[in-house]
Amino acid sequence: MPSTGVAPMTRRHILHLDFDAFFASVEEILDPSLKGKPIIVGAPPERRGVVASASYSARAFGVRSAMPTAQALRLCPQAIILPPRHKIYGEYSARMMAILSEYTPLVEPLSLDEAFLDVTGCKARWGSPEELAHQLQERLAAELGLTASIGLASNKLVAKIASGLEKPRGFVVVPHGREAEFLAPLPAEKLWGVGEVTAGSLHEMGISTIGQLAELPAAQLEARFGRRGRDLHRQARGIDDSPVVVEREEKSLSRETTFAQDVGDPQVLRKKLLVLSESVARQLRRRGLRGRTVKLKLRYSDFKTLTRQVTMGTPTDLEQVIFDQAARLLDKAWDRATQVRLIGVGVTKFDTEESQLSLFEGAGDGRIEKLRRLSQSVDRIRQKYGDEAIRRG
Ligand SMILES: [Mg+2]
Incomplete structure (x- = not known):
């Protein structure tokens, strides 16, 4: 048999754990x-x-x-x-993650109450993956008083779908080699990235289950959905090589608010935008992050949602810069005839602090430096006396 030069991948045991309600x-x-x-x-x-x-x-x-x-x-x-x-939920979440990391260092938090664990190498110490999963469920119940559902499979995609099937206190194991068979009867919407739009297209093609999707030729899915078609084809057959990633990099920071009543007044929207920009900037500084891209999110009274973004040459953590960009995006995006239900501001494309230092050293932008010093002293006062101590006039 000709060698491909690639070592066959070890069989993995991936566990997805999700607290119930x-x-x-x-x-x-x-x-x-x-x-x-x-x-x-x-x-x-x-x-x-x-x-x-x-x-x-x-x-x-x-x-x-x-x-x-x-x-x-x-x-x-x-x-x-x-x-x-x-x-309080954050405190419970931290306690859960601490318990999980006693079993394996390979823990990937997905949200406050969900995580992937790669337990492939845990057998000697904790027994079979099934035994480990049972111990985990019992410990979380005994120490936190919370029930969790677990899916156990050869990859993340299948484990996550499995954990959701028998909630609460579910435990679903998908044996190696049976992934496609397990997925086949389930609705296509269960797959990652199959939202309403993709599901609608699939229904038009006469596809409702993952099994039907798996039978379509990859080329047909690619013709219809582009590169994502290939992913769909693999996912439908239960294939997912993505590793459990321990450090999840923070990719964006945003704040949004839903108005108690729809808003048509541009002044009200600008005011809210300023408050949100301040909150985002404060979080950025607290985490030592600066971002190049500012995003605006608007949801209209009819729930139609749009996002607009702009990327700057210099990364920022300053409310004034974030607000200026967001307000400009608002002016361009909003027709002023439609009432706004929700507004949000976000910053992405982070640079690390070190890479920014050189950028600012000797850059000689006096205005930016002044704004930064002002923001930093405001942060210090807020830290000491609380958020209410300073309000913008
Ligand atoms: Mg949950």
Whole structure:
């Protein structure tokens, strides 16, 4: 047999762990009288919030994440609405990640309550991947009081889909070599990157399950979806070589707000843009990041959403620069006839601090340096006396 010169990839054991109804479950721990009741964590309907998390007894009424709270309350009028407490959820998340990293250094957090673990090399110490998974579920329940669902497979794609299938407290194992068979009956929307638009195109092609998708020739998918068609073809057959990545680089920083009532007044939008720009800039400085690209996000009253961005020659962490760019994008993008429901500002394309130093040394841009010194002293005052200490006039 001719050698390809490439060592065959070792069989991997990838575990995806996802807490069940995380925010709502933490609220139940903090107030045991809530246990078993329909709980919705999210902003109330008068602030036009959406459901961030719902307990299983609320889900029994059809309540789902990302649903407007108003709609959730129509389905389940007796639901108890609680405002999200992200700081506390963050503490639970940190404790979970600490427990996970006792089993393997290869932990990739996906969100506050989800992570991938590569447990391929863990057998000697923790037993088979299945045994390890059971231990994990039991430890998280005993130490944090939270239940988690786990998917175990040869890759991330299949493990993540598996963990979602039997919630809560699910445990789904997909044996090596059975990935395609496992995926075949599931709806195509379960695959990464198959959103509403792609799903719509697939339905037009008569495709609803992953199995049907897997039968299409790669060339046909490529002709229809370009390069992504090839990925779809591989994914549909359960192939995913992506590694568990330990350090997740922060790729963007953004803040957005949904107005209590749709806004048509440009002054109100500019004011909100300034507040959001300040918040983004402060976070950038706190993390020692500067970015070259400023993004604006607008959602209109009809939910149509658009984003616009501009890339600058010099990376920034200054609210004035971010605001100027965002305001310019707003002027260009917004027709002023349509009411705005949500506005957001983000910064991406980060440079590290070191690579920026040389750029500023001797650059002689007095205005920028002055703004930076001002921002830094404002940060120091805020750190000492809190965010409310300084308000822009
Ligand atoms: Mg979850």
